[in-house]
Amino acid sequence: MEPRSPRDLDIAEALRRGDEAAFERMVLAWSTPMQRVALAYVHDEGLAADVVQETWLAVLEGIDGFEGKSSLRHWVYRILINHARTRFTKEARTVPMSSVLPGGEPAVEPSAFLPPDDPEWPGHWAAPPARWDQHPERCAESIETLRVIEAAIRGLPEAQAQVMVMRDIAQLSSEEVSGLLALSPGNQRVLLHRARARVRRALERYFGGEAP
């Protein structure tokens, strides 16, 4: 668990005092990543928005019980995940084994590398990965790129999506995500690795000029 943060206790105390500005700041800063995590469970934007609303209400209802044993973020996301699972109960199951078996999914297609019996460079790139700035109209900083990533995340196996969204969008730590999803650190890392590799491949196809 994350060590108790004085700042978390300050925020909790502010909420208990009825500090509306503090609540508004939290809502503004956290709601979008929370929505994305909820989406990884309920797969519907409207439902995800409902889950976030419910979560904020539950945070207020339960804030007297926050003792700072975990981080505030961890505490809020545990509430969020419980609400998301309840709203979409078919997702309330354990991580499918196929997502965590080792050796199940290479990060890059094997054909991108020279074979192990190559006389000069076994296991090396057959050609370096293409750069992502070859098509000026496909700019990394554009909204379109974010849409490509969103679509790639929607297409991920559920457990991979959950881990990647929690780590790379909600910025939860690996310990927090392992705890929230009841995963070993190793399994959490495997899921994250596969998810990021898939999203990277989607970006590679997009920057290579393929239709999004």
Add this chain to the structure above:
Amino acid sequence: MTQRGIDCNELVEVVTEYLEGSMPAADRKRFDEHLEICEGCETYLAQYRQTIQLTGKLATADVGEPARGKLLAAFRGWKASRSG
């Protein structure tokens, strides 16, 4: 990883471990040494990092006005019910 240098097809499988900082020092050294001489892997690592960075941008967008208004109303209601 074995005692010999790391191959590209091995490197792409341990990138996450490397970035998490959970790689043993000796393996990390082999990883870094390979990056120095391999443009392909240097490009791959940069793209992998960029994937993470771009994904992080999905965290920021405005909360819809109707949602914010409802939440603030709920907050005021909650606050009022506590001071009763």
